[in-house]
Amino acid sequence: MPKLYLTFLIVTACSFLHATTIDVRLVIKPGLLTLSNGGTVEVITYNNTDSFSENSALLVWELGDVVNLKIVNNDTQNHGFNADGLTSFGIIPAGDSVIQTINLSNAGVFRYNDNVNPPFNSYLGLSGIIHIKDPSDTTPYFYWDIREIQSNWNPILYGSGIVNLTDYDPDFFTINGNHNPNINLDPIAKVIGNVGVEFKIVLVNNGLSIHSMHFHGYHLLSAADSKHPAFVGREKDTFPLYPHEHLILSCTPDKPGEYPVHDHNLVAVTGGQEYATGMFLTLLIAP
Ligand SMILES: [Cu+2]
Numbered sequence: 408m409p410k411l412y413l414t415f416l417i418v419t420a421c422s423f424l425h426a427t428t429i430d431v432r433l434v435i436k437p438g439l440l441t442l443s444n445g446g447t448v449e450v451i452t453y454n455n456t457d458s459f460s461e462n463s464a465l466l467v468w469e470l471g472d473v474v475n476l477k478i479v480n481n482d483t484q485n486h487g488f489n490a491d492g493l494t495s496f497g498i499i500p501a502g503d504s505v506i507q508t509i510n511l512s513n514a515g516v517f518r519y520n521d522n523v524n525p526p527f528n529s530y531l532g533l534s535g536i537i538h539i540k541d542p543s544d545t546t547p548y549f550y551w552d553i554r555e556i557q558s559n560w561n562p563i564l565y566g567s568g569i570v571n572l573t574d575y576d577p578d579f580f581t582i583n584g585n586h587n588p589n590i591n592l593d594p595i596a597k598v599i600g601n602v603g604v605e606f607k608i609v610l611v612n613n614g615l616s617i618h619s620m621h622f623h624g625y626h627l628l629s630a631a632d633s634k635h636p637a638f639v640g641r642e643k644d645t646f647p648l649y650p651h652e653h654l655i656l657s658c659t660p661d662k663p664g665e666y667p668v669h670d671h672n673l674v675a676v677t678g679g680q681e682y683a684t685g686m687f688l689t690l691l692i693a694p
Contacts, residue, residue, distance in 0.1 A: 556577055
């Protein structure tokens with residue numbers, strides 16, 4: 408047997424030996440999201456605990472593992488669960504649950520969403536991030552689940568009413584369901600790092616608008632781009648992000664400091680027409 412082939416067999420066998428099976432349960436639940444002006448709107452989210460979370464769960468899994476994913480639909484409407492390139496559950500009727508086994512054979516970022524009533528159920532909060540990590544990748548990761556809210560749409564859509572996409576005029580803008588300044592208290596989003604130590608940020612646009620994240624202080628390297636794979640390798644300070652697109656950005660800070668990051672689509676830095684209660688946060692880099 409050729410040596411290379413034998414090595415491949417041994418490596419494959421080892422990775423199977425180390426494969427872990429994990430049970431993941433996500434519950435679809437309606438609830439209220441608190442906006443930057445203190446008001447609330449109806450949202451529906453995928454929750455990985457029994458309590459309601461304002462933003463759908465971040466799912467970080469390991470390459471080679473096997474996930475038994477159970478989706479429980481605790482809403483009064485039918486929903487689904489879909490992640491392009493990974494899995495699709497079809498319809499999960501109200502009050503029902505569906506289990507699927509997913510073999511994690513490709514590392515990378517996948518956007519998951521409810522593909523029923525597109526794009527509105529996804530807009531209402533039923534969308535999130537799956538990151539399948541290669542265990543050899545020890546880089547610290549941060550995650551930005553980016554979306555907008557048109558506050559007068561949520562009660563209509565939640566009540567199964569109809570809105571016109573061409574009238575979309577969002578008034579609140581969130582990262583992981585948070586806004587400035589609260590966003591800086593979210594350890595999943597807030598980059599805290601050190602000079603000379605690489606970190607990566609996964610950005611997923613789960614909204615319906617184009618965003619453009621602008622970094623002060625550093626240039627970041629595009630390490631993955633779902634919409635424009637040819638842009639991978641570019642080093643710059645502003646990264647457009649189309650609806651349902653994802654990016655992975657890498658940075659090895661060359662200096663200490665606290666530097667702002669904000670959406671260059673400046674309306675998205677506001678919340679309820681108030682500046683700067685939207686997509687604005689800082690990178691905090693220690694020497
Ligand atoms: Cu700026």
